[in-house]
Amino acid sequence: MQSFIKNLDIHAQGLWLAIVISLILFIYALLMPKKEISWRDFYITFGIIGFFAWLSDSVFGKMLDIVDFGNPKITGIGEFFSYSLIPSSLAVIYLNYFKRENKWILAIVFTIISTLIEWGMIKVGYMKTHGWGFFVSIPFYFVIFLLILPLHKKIIKCKS
Template sequence: MTKNLDLHAQGTWLPICVGLLLFLYALFMPKKEIGWREFYITFGIIGYFAWIGDSLFGKMLDLVDFGNPHITGIGEFISYSLIPSSLSVIFLNYFKKTNKWILVIIFTIIATLVEWGMRKVGYIKPHGWSFFFSIPLYFVVFSFFLPLHRKFINCKS
């Protein structure tokens, strides 16, 4: 039963530690620009899109493997459920029009460093996926998608 958790995959400790730290920070940070409603909606929407991305790029196109390619273990679960959602919630909590571009750059770097770290410890095994795809993707998410998402969830109609 525990073999399905893929705990013995090389580098599993990194997504578990990073994911739990980001999630705990997102949960307990002082809420400045978002409330619990926005937290809840953002966490679910971003987690959904992350799993769609995994299904498309990781499974269907087989461009990247996380841990054991035949098992969706705890590390992969955290990599797609907690890390992107927590980063998004933290980003939106500090996001204002006046600090948009500095936050976009900081969070693009953070997301890239998380991916780089998981590659370095051997947890991510790319099969054609490159930082040339990741960095622009992170940039678009933080500069366009998340601000648009925030406008949408704050719309009263």
């Protein structure tokens, strides 16, 4: 039991922010009125984005060691929530409001939201970067929201 509690990394500085943001986004994604996506789209998007979030954690967090969440030697509850819920929930929320007409404004708004979440995680001390500049994330987020997620939506809406 002692080992289990230690592996949760519940004493990590700033853990509260990761958990609060994760839960707020996830609950909103579940309860929001579905406008532009169905529950099927929700399910597919949540799984695919979650997979790529964990893949990026493996590459950037473990292999390249350019970012750590909490204790770098433990994948605690905060890191689990951060990679499992935040990117997937943001993607689902984004796609729920996405239309061709609001593509640019939505990409800008969600880039700002993602940047603020990252900034907050750094400020409370939960996220620590090693060679990853904070401003490198901004174009990364923008490309995801402007190009990758609309392409993802087009693919999952394709009937053939």
